[in-house]
Amino acid sequence: xxxxxxxxxxxxxxxxxxxxxxxxxxxxxxxxxxxxxxxxxxxxxxxxxxxxxxxxxxxxxxxxxxxxxxxxxxxxxxxxxxxxxxxxxxxxxxxxxxxxxxxxxxxxxxxxxxxxxxxxxxxxxxxxxxxxxxxxxxxxxxxxxxxxxxxxxxxxxxxxxxxxxxxxxxxxxxxxxxxxxxxxxxxxxxxxxxxxxxxxxxxxxxxxxxxxxxxxxxxxxxxxxxxxxxxxxxxxxxxxxxxxxxxxxxxxxxxxxxxxxxxxxxxxxxxxxxxxxxxxxxxxxxxxxxxxxxxxxxxxxxxxxxxxxxxxxxxxxxxxxxxxxxxxxxxxxx
Amino acid sequence: xxxxxxxxxxxxxxxxxxxxxxxxxxxxxxxxxxxxxxxxxxxxxxxxxxxxxxxxxxxxxxxxxxxxxxxxxxxxxxxxxxxxxxxxxxxxxxxxxxxxxxxxxxxxxxxxxxxxxxxxxxxxxxxxxxxxxxxxxxxxxxxxxxxxxxxxxxxxxxxxxxxxxxxxxxxxxxxxxxxxxxxxxxxxxxxxxxxxxxxxxxxxxxxxxxxxxxxxxxxxxxxxxxxxxxxxxxxxxxxxxxxxxxxxxxxxxxxxxxxxxxxxxxxxxxxxxxxxxxxxxxxxxxxxxxxxxxxxxxxxxxxxxxxxxxxxxxxxxxxxxxxxxxxxxxxxxxxxxxxxxxxxxxxxxxxxxxxxxxxxxxxxxxxxxxxxxxxxxxxxxxxxxxxxxxxxxxxxxxxxxxxxxxxxxxxxxxxxxxxxxxxxxxxxxxxxxxxxxxxxxxxxxxxxxxxxxxxxxxxxxxxxxxxxxxxxxxxxxxxxxxxxxxxxxxxxxxxxxxxxxx
Numbered sequence: 049x050x051x052x053x054x055x056x057x058x059x060x061x062x063x064x065x066x067x068x069x070x071x072x073x074x075x076x077x078x079x080x081x082x083x084x085x086x087x088x089x090x091x092x093x094x095x096x097x098x099x100x101x102x103x104x105x106x107x108x109x110x111x112x113x114x115x116x117x118x119x120x121x122x123x124x125x126x127x128x129x130x131x132x133x134x135x136x137x138x139x140x141x142x143x144x145x146x147x148x149x150x151x152x153x154x155x156x157x158x159x160x161x162x163x164x165x166x167x168x169x170x171x172x173x174x175x176x177x178x179x180x181x182x183x184x185x186x187x188x189x190x191x192x193x194x195x196x197x198x199x200x201x202x203x204x205x206x207x208x209x210x211x212x213x214x215x216x217x218x219x220x221x222x223x224x225x226x227x228x229x230x231x232x233x234x235x236x237x238x239x240x241x242x243x244x245x246x247x248x249x250x251x252x253x254x255x256x257x258x259x260x261x262x263x264x265x266x267x268x269x270x271x272x273x274x275x276x277x278x279x280x281x282x283x284x285x286x287x288x289x290x291x292x293x294x295x296x297x298x299x300x301x302x303x304x305x306x307x308x309x310x311x312x313x314x315x316x317x318x319x320x321x322x323x324x325x326x327x328x329x330x331x332x333x334x335x336x337x338x339x340x341x342x343x344x345x346x347x348x349x350x351x352x353x354x355x356x357x358x359x360x361x362x363x364x365x366x367x368x369x370x371x372x373x374x375x376x377x378x379x380x381x382x
Numbered sequence: 383x384x385x386x387x388x389x390x391x392x393x394x395x396x397x398x399x400x401x402x403x404x405x406x407x408x409x410x411x412x413x414x415x416x417x418x419x420x421x422x423x424x425x426x427x428x429x430x431x432x433x434x435x436x437x438x439x440x441x442x443x444x445x446x447x448x449x450x451x452x453x454x455x456x457x458x459x460x461x462x463x464x465x466x467x468x469x470x471x472x473x474x475x476x477x478x479x480x481x482x483x484x485x486x487x488x489x490x491x492x493x494x495x496x497x498x499x500x501x502x503x504x505x506x507x508x509x510x511x512x513x514x515x516x517x518x519x520x521x522x523x524x525x526x527x528x529x530x531x532x533x534x535x536x537x538x539x540x541x542x543x544x545x546x547x548x549x550x551x552x553x554x555x556x557x558x559x560x561x562x563x564x565x566x567x568x569x570x571x572x573x574x575x576x577x578x579x580x581x582x583x584x585x586x587x588x589x590x591x592x593x594x595x596x597x598x599x600x601x602x603x604x605x606x607x608x609x610x611x612x613x614x615x616x617x618x619x620x621x622x623x624x625x626x627x628x629x630x631x632x633x634x635x636x637x638x639x640x641x642x643x644x645x646x647x648x649x650x651x652x653x654x655x656x657x658x659x660x661x662x663x664x665x666x667x668x669x670x671x672x673x674x675x676x677x678x679x680x681x682x683x684x685x686x687x688x689x690x691x692x693x694x695x696x697x698x699x700x701x702x703x704x705x706x707x708x709x710x711x712x713x714x715x716x717x718x719x720x721x722x723x724x725x726x727x728x729x730x731x732x733x734x735x736x737x738x739x740x741x742x743x744x745x746x747x748x749x750x751x752x753x754x755x756x757x758x759x760x761x762x763x764x765x766x767x768x769x770x771x772x773x774x775x776x777x778x779x780x781x782x783x784x785x786x787x788x789x790x791x792x793x794x795x796x797x798x799x800x801x802x803x804x805x806x807x808x809x810x811x812x813x814x815x816x817x818x819x820x821x822x823x824x825x826x827x828x829x830x831x832x833x834x835x836x837x838x839x840x841x842x843x844x845x846x847x848x849x850x851x852x853x854x855x856x857x858x859x860x861x862x863x864x865x866x867x868x869x870x871x872x873x874x875x876x877x878x879x880x881x882x883x884x
Contacts, residue, residue: 088428088714097717101432118790120584121566121573125790128580154566155573157580203839209571231526231835232569241704244728247525247839256720260705260727345723378571 074321075110078138082115083130085123085143090235091172091256091346093117095310096142098342099169102333109329122146122208124156131162133315137322140166141313146211148362149369153210153378160362162316166326168309168353168361169334170343172254173278174216175269175293176301177262179243187270187299190250191224199227205239205248208232210378212308213239216252216273218372223302243267254308255347259284271296273306278347290347307349309361327354389511392739396747401444405744408448409752413759415449416456416468423453423469423711425788431718439722440740446715447698447741448748451503453711454694455756458495458687459763463488464778466597466785470588470824471654471690474662476596477817478675478682485678488764489619493626493757494683498637500753501630502688505641506648506695507745514742517696518703518728520649526835527846529651531856533829536647536656537821538860540663546815554814558822561586562830569834579794586798587789591823593782594799595816599806601778604771623760633684636665640685644692649700654693655824659817661689667866695745702726702738 082100086092093115100113118126123146130141141163148160176187184190194202204220206213209232217230231248233239236257242248244266251258255278261267262284271294272278278290297304312330314323333339334352343350353361373379395401408430415426427446434442457468462479475495482491510517524532541551564575565585576582630637640661647657665685666675675682701712702719705726719726724734731738766774786799809816840846848854 088424088717093717094720097721101435116791118584120790122571124566124573125581125584128583129792154571156583200841209567209569211571229838229841231838232571233835234568234831237705241522242525244704245522245525260725260729263725263733264728266728345720 074137074319074325076138076325077111079112079114080109080138080140082113083126083139083141084115084117085119085126085141085146086117087119088117090119091254092123092142092144092310093119094256094342094346095170098339099142099312099330099333102336102338103329105338106332106336108332121156122150122211124150124154124158127158127163128156130313130315131158134162135317136315137318137325139315140326141315143311143313144172144212144308145311145365145369147311147313148366149211149215149373152366152370153373153380155380160313164314164316164318164323165358165362166312166314166323166354167330168311168351168358169330170310170346171307171349171351172256172310173347173349174212174252174254174273174306174308175258176220176250176271176273176296177240177243177253177258177267177269178250179246179267180265182249184270187294187296187301190270191226191301194224194226194228200229202226202228202250203231203248204228205231205233205242205251206253207234207236207239210373210376212306213252215369215372216303216306218376219303219306220252220301240267255290256345259347269293271299271301273303274349275305279344279349281344281347309351309353309365310348330354385511385514388514388735388739389743391736392741392743393746395440395736395740396444396743401441401744402747402751404441404445405448405748405751406755408445409452409748409755412449412452412454412752413456413459413756414452416453417459417763423450423457424714426453427711427714427718431714431721434718435721437722439719439724439734440737442718442722443715443737443741444744444748446718447744448751450711450715451745451748451752452755454691455496455499455752458499459492460781462491462495462683463763463766464597464774464781465600466778466781467592468589470592470820471658471694472686473592473596473655473820473824474658474686474817475683475690477662477686478677478679480600481676482678482680482683483767487678488767489622489760490626490680491678491683492760492763493623494630494680495687496753496756496760497627497630498633498640498684498688499691500749501637502641502644502691502693503695503745503749505688506645506692507742507749509645509649509692509696510699510742510745514699514731514738517649518700518731521651521700521704523852524651526832526839527849527853528856530829530832530836531847531853531860532647532650532652533656533825533832535856535860535863536652536660536825537829538864539660540821541818541864546813550814551818554809554816555818555822558819559826559830561591561819561823562826568827568831569838581792581794584790585827586823587795588824589789590786590795590799591802592820593785594802594804595806595809595820597778597782598800598803599810599816601775602803602807603810605775620761623757627757630684633681636669636681636684637688639668640665640688641692644689645696647689648693648696651697651700652693653697653825654690655821657693658686658690659821661685695749698745699738699742702730702741703728 082096084093084096096115100115103109118129126141130139133139151159204217214230217228221227236253239251240258240261243251273296280291281289283289457472458475461467461472461475462483465476465480467473467476479491565583567574643661644657662685665681666672669681716726786795789795836846847857
């Protein structure tokens with residue numbers, strides 16, 4: 049019996065013996081590429097690498113996984129690359145909501161409809177941060193100070209242009225009836241340093257982008273753009289942990305919820321079996337203790353949206369962002 | 383004194399057999415990835431990162447940073463021997479290192495580079511040791527206008543230097559700025575200059591540009607040139623290494639000046655690339671042997687190498703303290719930091735004393751290990767120059783192709799690299815300077831971002847560049863450097879020509 053026919057015989061026996069397993073059909077047969085739409089060390093990169101580490105540790109997939117960073121063009125490089133890989137189930141792209149918001153405001157060569165959605169796995173939170181020694185102790189004082197100065201005197205920093213940070217800034221403008229000047233930097237970490245140096249007045253960083261600075265008493269959060277308080281945990285500073293920070297609604301700024309989902313996609317034109325395999329894989333990843341540890345370490349909120357729930361989420365988010373983008377004149381004309 | 387005590391404690395941690403072993407491994411791997419095509423420090427460090435997850439943070443950072451030192455030294459090897467800079471910061475080393483190596487003195491060129499690099503790194507570490515507690519504070523003073531002023535200073539010190547007709551420098555600079563603008567613009571978020579090629583949204587990568595401009599461009603020139611086709615018969619001499627090192631103190635003024643420039647640019651966040659260009663530019667203007675620059679002048683190697691390593695080293699701590707990575711490699715290391723459970727930020731210095739001082743101590747030791755290892759290998763590397771051109775030429779093409787492809791696994795990059803090769807060839811043939819082009823590609827977009835962020839802050843008023851003492855000083859310094867050649871020429875013209883004809 050040749051090697052091949054031996055293998056075929058085994059496969060045949062398995063097929064008879066385990067019909068259920070065989071119908072689960074598609075399994076990867078070669079190495080898988082994870083494409084992070086951010087540079088090494090960024091939030092999306094950490095996300096992709098956390099998933100990779102968990103899969104490798106528990107051997108959830110037999111094939112090796114490599115993480116590739118395609119961060120160019122605020123992530124457009126990675127999405128465009130994935131789009132060009134239509135039908136290839138070995139390319140998984142990791143991103144955020146920019147998969148659908150970026151095509152709205154810049155002429156990039158992809159749209160989220162070119163990709164096959166797998167899941168939204170985490171929601172990163174946003175907070176309003178000010179410099180440690182700023183005179184205002186709460187949100188109300190802060191906006192009183194902003195309103196007292198001429199429009200455009202207060203500088204809000206953030207990562208990228210026309211992305212989540214600037215969108216949120218414009219929502220704050222509307223909710224508090226003020227007008228910030230928005231200064232875009234390359235990353236949230238850069239904005240945090242600029243705030244520490246007093247070059248800007250505020251920013252809306254994610255917890256993981258500013259935790260080191262908060263610990264080091266260069267800046268402090270005023271409120272969290274979250275429907276309820278962030279989860280309880282160890283103290284970050286001597287007196288406070290994330291749970292001690294008021295929600296923005298509690299403190300009088302009426303923006304009940306603003307979060308950034310971390311998303312997973314396949315290229316377009318893959319089969320339903322292939323997509324189902326990865327949905328299932330991500331569910332397994334989410335069930336591990338290492339995943340819990342990742343969520344806690346980065347102070348994000350665990351979530352798992354897939355299928356219709358994910359589509360609805362995208363639709364809602366597009367509606368909301370579109371309105372702001374239209375008001376601000378960001379929409380690209382075509 | 384408190385710092386010295388902490389440093390001694392750091393040596394206690396770093397001087398264990400285990401850690402020395404990690405340093406050796408790290409440095410050797412680093413030299414390897416620095417020299418090998420298409421790897422480079424960032425990739426090397428990412429490949430090692432998963433291995434460090436089980437380690438103590440301090441052991442992990444010692445391994446990774448040793449690899450970084452090794453890669454920095456290794457990167458100079460390809461710059462000098464093949465005119466292919468592996469990191470942006472070693473571009474300026476090619477200007478005199480490569481001509482010297484071609485001239486039959488590869489051993490001298492390499493030993494000079496390594497010796498001055500070690501001196502620069504040492505200067506950087508000493509500075510960090512003495513000022514670790516407040517070094518981060520200095521960096522905090524830098525907002526967008528100050529950033530712009532530092533970049534302006536770097537451009538000014540290099541561009542005003544002369545050598546080429548100003549108009550050619552300007553053309554070269556303008557092409558560089560245009561290339562730096564390709565891709566997504568940080569400030570407006572819109573796509574620029576992609577010319578209908580979707581993939582160009584990622585921008586023009588530095589490695590791709592430099593591999594073509596220097597590696598392939600030089601190759602094309604060499605093919606024309608009878609002289610280059612012959613192999614260089616360099617003697618493999620250990621004595622030459624020591625003779626070169628012993629001769630370095632003759633350049634002590636250049637060494638000190640370059641180290642000072644490097645340290646200053648490292649702390650003010652100008653970074654190693656700007657530092658090496660600036661140091662080369664200033665050396666070329668101040669050196670008594672300025673006419674030899676570009677033809678294999680030792681001072682032309684000493685200036686950029688010393689400044690590069692001084693800046694690279696002294697930039698590391700503000701980076702940890704502020705949480706902003708200054709280079710791709712540093713970004714990977716910072717990713718590691720988070721995975722090891724440390725948060726980069728001001729508290730790192732207070733909460734993680736063992737880690738920080740262990741790292742500083744390992745910077746002393748790691749650099750010593752690196753320079754010893756790398757000096758031992760000089761004759762071996764220099765022997766590469768004896769390989770005949772018909773073997774080396776295809777190898778260079780392979781290095782450049784693999785290097786360009788591995789940046790982001792893209793064929794477009796390989797095509798662009800070839801295109802840059804032709805551009806580099808044309809530049810050389812028509813006597814346009816390449817350096818302003820490269821400088822503009824590397825820091826052009828940063829300078830633009832900083833300028834436009836400043837304009838947003840000031841609502842369009844240039845007054846922001848004269849609003850605070852720090853930024854005003856920097857801008858005036860830059861303007862002075864830019865205008866110096868013009869002023870000198872005018873003075874020279876007004877003075878009777880007594881000195882011109884002895």
